[in-house]
Amino acid sequence: MKKIIIALVMVSFSGLLSAAGKLHLDEANIDLTDKASLQRGAKLFTNYCLNCHSASFMRYNRMGKDLGISDILVEENLIFSDDKVGDLMKVAMTTEDGASWFGTPPPDLSVISRAKGAGSVGADWLYTYFRSFYVDESRPFGVNNTVFKDVGMPHVLWELQGMQKLLNADEVKHGATPEFAMVSTGSMTVEEYDTAARDLTNFLVYVGEPSQLKRLGLGPWVLAFLVFFFFVSYALKKEYWKDVH
């Protein structure tokens, strides 16, 4: 009896824990074949993120080639340091500086979408993260985030999104969907900002596994080959067996 009670208590407790730990994520619905979206994402990333975060598995010119941007355009529009187009996307800031400025050094974002969850979870997390900064005066940068409690990163896209406050902080702790209200407007409408967050997420998923673009492009050709090969082998079979019957 005692064992059963303990087991029951543990089961209900773990249920409680998982309910408390459950985060509400919005669906990113990214499209890796959408080159225009990837290009916009690259622009946002190099403008707003690369001064703190690196993506050091990626070279500028590889990115340019994959996304259909020429080396010259990459150099003119996407490189803001004295890096060359063949360089890796690194930052000038040292880990020590990062740690002393922000408490935690800004991590490399090369594989962040996969680090945040398998399948589409990583993308959903990123998309939700970019849209979930809210005013919190108790934090060093005046903001907090519903999917990253006490985040050490400022809301770097506030000029685009504007600032919002969280209306249901207590419910969100127990897994409710956050409700926000704008306290100041940014240069983008809500829809425009959602698109920007999706483009940025799309770009980071691409950076995490650049060969995905190739694979996606290869798929239809592989299928076409299989169909073609089916007819070839069928004709061959007919040829071989025609004298047997």
Ligand code: HEC
């Ligand atoms: C001013 C410096 C700075 C800028 C600019 C910046 N970040 Fe950050 N970012 C940080 C810091 C510091 C952290 C670590 C926060 C922590 O661990 O509390 C972080 C954390 C993150 C994380 C979570 C990483 C993890 O391991 O959980 C993501 C994702 C992220 N940043 C994405 C971005 C993107 C995308 C941009 C551009 C739109 C950007 N950041 C711009 C400083 C910055």
